[in-house]
Amino acid sequence: MFFFVKMKSFYACLLFVFVGSTILHAQEIDTIPINTKGLDIKLKRSPLPSRMGNLQFKPVVISPMVVDAKVNYWKTRTSVGINVNQATFSNNWKGGGVNSIAVGGVVNYKAEYSKENYSYVSELILEYGKVKNKDQLQKKTRDRIFWDNKAAIQLSKNWYFFGSVNFESQFDSGFSYTRTKEGNEFPNLISKFMSPGYLTESFGFEYKPNKYFSTRIGTGSARQTFVLDTAIYLAKDANEPSKISKSQTKYGVDFGKKFKNELAFQIVSNFEKEVFTNTLLKARYQMFIPYDRALVNIDHRLDVSITSKLNRLMNVSLTGVGLFDRDTDPKIQGNQTLALGVMFVFPR
Numbered sequence: 001m002f003f004f005v006k007m008k009s010f011y012a013c014l015l016f017v018f019v020g021s022t023i024l025h026a027q028e029i030d031t032i033p034i035n036t037k038g039l040d041i042k043l044k045r046s047p048l049p050s051r052m053g054n055l056q057f058k059p060v061v062i063s064p065m066v067v068d069a070k071v072n073y074w075k076t077r078t079s080v081g082i083n084v085n086q087a088t089f090s091n092n093w094k095g096g097g098v099n100s101i102a103v104g105g106v107v108n109y110k111a112e113y114s115k116e117n118y119s120y121v122s123e124l125i126l127e128y129g130k131v132k133n134k135d136q137l138q139k140k141t142r143d144r145i146f147w148d149n150k151a152a153i154q155l156s157k158n159w160y161f162f163g164s165v166n167f168e169s170q171f172d173s174g175f176s177y178t179r180t181k182e183g184n185e186f187p188n189l190i191s192k193f194m195s196p197g198y199l200t201e202s203f204g205f206e207y208k209p210n211k212y213f214s215t216r217i218g219t220g221s222a223r224q225t226f227v228l229d230t231a232i233y234l235a236k237d238a239n240e241p242s243k244i245s246k247s248q249t250k251y252g253v254d255f256g257k258k259f260k261n262e263l264a265f266q267i268v269s270n271f272e273k274e275v276f277t278n279t280l281l282k283a284r285y286q287m288f289i290p291y292d293r294a295l296v297n298i299d300h301r302l303d304v305s306i307t308s309k310l311n312r313l314m315n316v317s318l319t320g321v322g323l324f325d326r327d328t329d330p331k332i333q334g335n336q337t338l339a340l341g342v343m344f345v346f347p348r
Helices: 002-030
Strands: 076-085 100-115 118-131 139-154 159-169 174-179 185-191 197-207 213-224 233-237 242-245 259-276 281-291 299-309 312-322 331-347
Touching: 100 139, 100 331, 139 174, 159 213, 185 233, 197 259
Parallel strands: none
Antiparallel strands: 076 100, 076 331, 100 118, 118 139, 139 159, 159 197, 174 185, 197 213, 213 259, 233 242, 259 281, 281 299, 299 312, 312 331
């Protein structure tokens, strides 16, 4: 038994000596120097930044650049429209009809200036049109000159103090038509350029809550009505041309005078907005209340136009005017025009 114990101790010591010698031998092999000269060894670059020395920066002088740019406070828009209607019938056309041709045109120019609290708007509207039917006299379909100018200073978010001047008249002579016993048309002159003509000056306060609507309250307004040609006071009888009747007053101006001046309270409302795609609604209402006359002499005028753009050039427009002015006629006057034509707008 003792013999077996001794043998186990002997083998344990032998195993310990073998393992220790193996470890020492491995350490000696790992520490053997290897000559790497001539060997193609590529070291992988570390992704970590390496420490470098101080960088030397040299200041670069950059010359300042001057931009030649100007701020334009003006915004302008010009539109020119032309429409032509024509109809022709052969002599044996049984459906009835009359040869005719109608030509009309409109020019609308608008300029707006805005800088800080000051603004200025100028709008010019020129309209003229004529129709000629076979065996009839030429007649006007539209005729208007309107020029409005307004300067304003902003007082608060929606309120402005304004001053305005506008002018209105017509290009051509206007006639009323009667017939002779033979059935021929006989014209009587009833209006022409500056007969009448209107010049209105106004100042007061303007309410403008948004870009498409505004109302002017002209507490101090004056209007001059001009009748420069006395021929419109005279009327001839179609069957007796030598018989002439004379009116004592035309457009509120007495015969023998050239103009009449009135002081009044005025309200002018404007609306201009694209209500549908490519469809513009524009309306202007004006009320004129003379200070020296009864309230029954209040003047009202409403202008409404709807313009729809069909393509780049063509458009269709519907315009209407309602007027109540006792100096012109005791009843309400009105006109309406439907036109299809081309429209050029600048700038595009």
